[in-house]
Amino acid sequence: MEPRKGFFEALFDFSFSEFITARLIRLLYVLALIGLALFAIVSIFTGFVRGFGEGLLSLILSPIFFLLGAIVTRIYLELVIVIFRIAEHMKRLVELTEARGATPSPPEPPL
Numbered sequence: 001m002e003p004r005k006g007f008f009e010a011l012f013d014f015s016f017s018e019f020i021t022a023r024l025i026r027l028l029y030v031l032a033l034i035g036l037a038l039f040a041i042v043s044i045f046t047g048f049v050r051g052f053g054e055g056l057l058s059l060i061l062s063p064i065f066f067l068l069g070a071i072v073t074r075i076y077l078e079l080v081i082v083i084f085r086i087a088e089h090m091k092r093l094v095e096l097t098e099a100r101g102a103t104p105s106p107p108e109p110p111l
Contacts, residue, residue, distance in 0.1 A: 022084050025077055032073045040066045 010018035040062040047058030 019084055019087070022081060025081055029073065029077055032077075033070060036066050036069045036073070039069075 005013065005018045007020065007023060010020050010023075043058050043062045043065075044055065048055030
């Protein structure tokens, strides 16, 4: 198994043999949470500038939208990670199969 490339080496790898998404996923999640929090805070302040009723409504709805946004973002990023892990595991299976010298036989067709 070859050693893992550095971040910048992988970033400028034009063969796309090394993925950087898995390394950046935590940063993307933190940025998304910061963006959601800023949106919620601005929404609350904007609501109170427009009036007490809208401010109270935004004070109630903003945390709900923050939580929903965090959940949707987390699910999306987890799906992205799952896809990349499947690719990594498939690569490893191919390497192990090639190391054995065996060619995988095609599956039997269903009757």
